Amino acid sequence: MSPAAPERRRTEQDEVTDAIREASAVDPQRGGHPDRAFAPYRSTSLRAPSQPLVVAPPSLLELTAPVFGAKDVRPSDADLTLHSTGEPLGERIVVTGRVLDRDGRPVRNQLVEVWQANASGRYAHDGDRHPAPLDPHFTGGGRCLTDDDGRYRFVTIKPGAYPWRNHHNAWRPAHIHFSLFGTAFTQRLVTQMYFPGDQLFALDPIFSSVTDEKAQQRLVARYDHDTTVAEWALGYQWDIVLDGPGATPPDPDEV
Amino acid sequence: MTLDPSPSQTVGPFFAFGLPFDGGGDVVPPGTAGAISLHGTVRDGAGSPVPDALLEFWQAGPDGRIPVRAGSLARDGRSFTGFARVPTDRAGDYVVRTLRPGPITGSPEAPHLAVTVFARGLLHHLFTRVYFPNHTEANAADPLLSALPETRAATLMAVPDGWFGGPGYRFDIRLQGPGETVFLDLVGGDAAESGATVDGASS
Numbered sequence: 060m061s062p063a064a065p066e067r068r069r070t071e072q073d074e075v076t077d078a079i080r081e082a083s084a085v086d087p088q089r090g091g092h093p094d095r096a097f098a099p100y101r102s103t104s105l106r107a108p109s110q111p112l113v114v115a116p117p118s119l120l121e122l123t124a125p126v127f128g129a130k131d132v133r134p135s136d137a138d139l140t141l142h143s144t145g146e147p148l149g150e151r152i153v154v155t156g157r158v159l160d161r162d163g164r165p166v167r168n169q170l171v172e173v174w175q176a177n178a179s180g181r182y183a184h185d186g187d188r189h190p191a192p193l194d195p196h197f198t199g200g201g202r203c204l205t206d207d208d209g210r211y212r213f214v215t216i217k218p219g220a221y222p223w224r225n226h227h228n229a230w231r232p233a234h235i236h237f238s239l240f241g242t243a244f245t246q247r248l249v250t251q252m253y254f255p256g257d258q259l260f261a262l263d264p265i266f267s268s269v270t271d272e273k274a275q276q277r278l279v280a281r282y283d284h285d286t287t288v289a290e291w292a293l294g295y296q297w298d299i300v301l302d303g304p305g306a307t308p309p310d311p312d313e314v
Numbered sequence: 315m316t317l318d319p320s321p322s323q324t325v326g327p328f329f330a331f332g333l334p335f336d337g338g339g340d341v342v343p344p345g346t347a348g349a350i351s352l353h354g355t356v357r358d359g360a361g362s363p364v365p366d367a368l369l370e371f372w373q374a375g376p377d378g379r380i381p382v383r384a385g386s387l388a389r390d391g392r393s394f395t396g397f398a399r400v401p402t403d404r405a406g407d408y409v410v411r412t413l414r415p416g417p418i419t420g421s422p423e424a425p426h427l428a429v430t431v432f433a434r435g436l437l438h439h440l441f442t443r444v445y446f447p448n449h450t451e452a453n454a455a456d457p458l459l460s461a462l463p464e465t466r467a468a469t470l471m472a473v474p475d476g477w478f479g480g481p482g483y484r485f486d487i488r489l490q491g492p493g494e495t496v497f498l499d500l501v502g503g504d505a506a507e508s509g510a511t512v513d514g515a516s517s
Contacts, residue, residue, distance in 0.1 A: 090501075091321040093437040100324075102435030105359035106489050112499035115458045119421040120380060121428050121441075121500055125372055125397035128384025161317050170387070174332025182328040186366075200332040202387075236326060238333060244372050244428050245500045249439060251323040268437045269321040277320050302319035303501040 071227040075099050076262055083270040090302050091274025099264035101225055117304060121244045127170040127204060137203035139173075139215040147197035149178025149216035153286055156297040157209040158239060160246065165209025166301060172238040173213055175199045180219030180233075189221050214292065220259060232259035232266060237299065245303035252297050253279045322439065325432040327366050330401065334368070337389040339400040341371070341412035344479070348376065351478035352444065352485055353409040356402050356431070359490030363406025367433040369487075371398040371410055371444070374425070378416035411480075414446055424452035424459065426470075431487060431497075440497040444485050445470050462496060469495045 078099040088094060095107035135141050140151060154173075158166040176182045176199060179191035183198045197216060205211050218233045234251040241247070253266060260266050260275070269275050277300070286294025325333075342349050352371075356364040373396045374380045381396040389395075400408045415425040427444040445453055453459050459467045472483035487495050 088321075090319045092319070093322060095437050095440075097437055100435070100437065103437060105362075106364070106433060106435035107437075108440065108494055108497050109359070109490050110494050110497075112497050113458070113462070114499045114502060116502075117500045118423040118426070118428070118443075119418050120372065120374055120415075120423075120426070123372075123380050125386040125395065126382055126384045127386050130385055130390075131387035159317060161319060163317055172332055174329060176328075183331055184328040186327055198331055236323075236329065236332060238325075244430075245441075247370075247430055247439065248320065248322060249325045249432055250320055251326075265324060265437070268323075274318070274321050277318065278323070299320045300317045 072229070072262060075226050075229070075264060079261070079264060079267040083267065085270070087271050088269070088274070091269055091271050091277065092302070093268035093270075097264065097268040100268055117243065117245050122304060124169075124240050124242055124244050124246070127240070128168070129204070131170065132202045132204050136201055137211075137213050139197070139199060139201045139213065142198050143196040145196040147177065147194050147216050149194075149197075149219075151214070151292040152217050153212065153214055153288060153292050153294045154235065154252070154280065154297060155210065155212040155286060155294070156280075156299060158205050158211060158241075158299045158301065159209055160241060160301050161303075165207070166205055166239075166241050166246075167207050167209055169205050169240050169242070170238075171203050171205060171211040173201045173215070173235050175215065175218040175235040176221055178216050178219050180221030191219070191221065217254070217293075220257075225264060230259055230262070232257040232263050239299060239301060241301040241303070243304055246301040248299070248301055250299075251278065254295070255279055255282055322437060324434060324437050325368060325439075327434040329368060329432075334399060334401050335387050339398055339408070339410045340389065341373075341396065341398045341410065342394065343389075343391050344411065346411075346413070348413055349411050349480040350414055351409060351411055351480055351482045352427075352472060353407065353478070353482065354484050354486040355406045356408070356433070356487045357406060357489065361491065363402070364433055364489065365402055365404045365406055367402045367406070367408075367431060367487075369398075369400050369402070369408055369432075370430040371412070371427045372396060373412065373427040374415045374418050376413050376416045378418045378425075380418065417449075417452060422455070422457055424449045424456040431489070433489075436489075440489075441500050442487070442495055442497050443470050444472050446472050446483070447474065458498075466496050469493060
């Protein structure tokens with residue numbers, strides 16, 4: 060008979076994980092967006108507004124969006140492995156998908172921006188104190204315009220997970236930050252794309268701030284062997300749906 | 315067909331090498347006739363400056379036209395693209411050099427800048443607006459301003475504060491607490507979350 064296992068001491072992560080579970084039991088979130096005040100993510104406590112948002116119809120201005128074009132983005136901006144004189148370390152990947160509005164219409168010729176940690180989980184940022192190596196050949200920022208089908212495509216390196224100081228032994232699942240514009244200012248979105256099967260999802264207060272399981276799945280890319288490029292890079296597909304009024308507004312110059 | 319939207323996630327602390335771009339705060343080049351300096355401080359619920367916020371501004375030109383020209387990132391020094399993106403500095407301050415917007419034909423709103431606020435600790439961006447005090451009549455008739463209590467409407471008003479190579483306007487953003495800025499739900503319709511509603515759709 061084996062001796063009883065020593066009692067495991069309750070950790071700060073246990074407290075956070077429990078708080079996440081508790082928060083997930085409350086009402087579903089509209090559109091799957093996180094509530095701004097989400098206690099397990101501690102920085103929200105002084106930054107989430109305490110007053111309710113004021114519901115206002117978008118102005119004519121807010122139904123339009125900034126315009127970006129070929130001169131704003133170079134083709135090489137979409138390949139994050141080409142931004143230095145040498146090749147970055149890590150697992151080369153292709154990340155592609157379509158940007159759509161809620162009616163399923165492609166968002167064409169619009170700006171998509173990404174930024175991410177390197178393969179070791181380190182950002183090329185002065186404020187990142189994680190003692191993992193910087194990669195002299197990887198900065199981790201990229202841009203592209205969607206095509207007529209609303210499609211974007213990046214070549215990059217799979218980012219590593221990294222620790223952060225939300226609580227003791229807190230780790231972020233590997234993710235790529237995405238910034239998106241629609242045809243209207245109201246559709247603006249900044250979010251994060253995650254990789255399938257990450258064991259850190261349930262422990263992470265940022266991923267889990269989206270409490271609905273189906274909405275969580277909309278943050279996770281799908282491995283796609285048809286996107287994988289033989290002898291070169293693994294492929295991931297991730298479609299993005301922009302919230303908010305996406306109706307094509309009248310041409311402001313014609314109003 | 316109605317697709318479910320992709321949920322928002324925080325911009326995090328490390329957007330500096332992804333989003334800001336050269337001249338992001340210069341909607342017009344230095345020395346442009348009529349240029350104003352719009353500046354302020356972003357503060358949190360404790361009143362402390364927020365040194366890692368990112369603000370975006372979108373606006374019509376002085377003629378009330380909404381720009382439809384590309385070049386919002388690659389400034390050519392001539393075109394008015396109406397878009398600004400600025401990170402706050404260590405003191406939580408930001409500066410945008412731009413032109414005051416004119417009235418947009420057919421819009422019931424007074425001239426304003428549309429603003430998006432991103433920050434670490436903000437899981438979902440915030441929308442707000444900057445109005446200008448010189449449009450007295452238009453402001454009085456503005457569906458949003460006129461529906462708000464005076465003290466709250468005041469949080470959306472730029473305040474003239476001197477000369478910075480052009481007229482200066484202060485627009486502070488308070489994320490939480492006393493003097494909290496009015497933030498907008500432009501997507502609409504979550505009665506449980508929303509305390510106030512402004513009627514009168516503009517389109």
